[in-house]
Amino acid sequence: MAKASTYASSTTRTTKRPTTYIRFGWLDSDLLYDGQIVERVLADSHENVLTLIRHELGEEEMKVVMNEDGAITEISKTCNPALAAGESLGIERMGKAYTTALYKELDIMMNQEHLENTFYELAFLRLIAQGSTFSVLDVTELFSCELDTIEDFENAKQRIPAHLF
Numbered sequence: 681m682a683k684a685s686t687y688a689s690s691t692t693r694t695t696k697r698p699t700t701y702i703r704f705g706w707l708d709s710d711l712l713y714d715g716q717i718v719e720r721v722l723a724d725s726h727e728n729v730l731t732l733i734r735h736e737l738g739e740e741e742m743k744v745v746m747n748e749d750g751a752i753t754e755i756s757k758t759c760n761p762a763l764a765a766g767e768s769l770g771i772e773r774m775g776k777a778y779t780t781a782l783y784k785e786l787d788i789m790m791n792q793e794h795l796e797n798t799f800y801e802l803a804f805l806r807l808i809a810q811g812s813t814f815s816v817l818d819v820t821e822l823f824s825c826e827l828d829t830i831e832d833f834e835n836a837k838q839r840i841p842a843h844l845f
Contacts, residue, residue, distance in 0.1 A: 704779060708770030712836050713824035714844060717771055720822075726815035727775035730755075730768060730804075734820045737761035742768040742801055744816065752813050755801050765816070768801065769824055772814065781812050 705721065721729050730752070732744055743764035745754040755768055774782065785803040789795040795802070807813070823844060825836045 704774060706770075706772040706774065710826050710828055711770055711824060712827055712840070713769070713771070714822040714841070717769070717819045717822050717824065720817060720819060721771060721773045724773070724815065724817055728778045728812075728814045729773045729817050730814035731771040731819045732766040732816050733769050733824060734766040734818065737764050737767060742770070742799065744768050746816065750816060752808055752816065755804050755808070757799065766818070766820070769819060771819075778807070778812055778814075781807055781810070 705718070707718075717731060721731060730744070737743055738761060739757065741761075741764075742755065742757055743759050743761060744752055744766055745759050745763050746765045747753050754763075782803055785806055786800070789798070789803060789806075804814075823839070823841050825832065825839060827833055827836060
């Protein structure tokens, strides 16, 4: 699944560099999905929510590994697919504290470490190590698909449920 780079993610904030941010949603731009997913994310009682879909995983997916308590311990493309609970769909909601920490981390990654072309999920992984994380919302039963290629588009046309037209 293609994901936005650290650079693209960092451009979503204001240019004034505020010290705090409001709660907001994060939607990868290469997705086609049932609007109920966003409704569920917004209705979830947790401050920070990451959507997850369960299916057979390979090397390409952004995999989410969780411990026995359901806490995310890793989010990356490089972890062992057998250890992953599923794939990060790319739809998240973040509270004010998490958002502030995220943009601070993205700023370090971009302006100090020059990691402009890495996946933004590296910032998520680094925040997990600092004690900030997401609650996982499983949306496997709702329609979603990525649209990176013509083949993805053709697949989506075959899979999209009629009630979404």
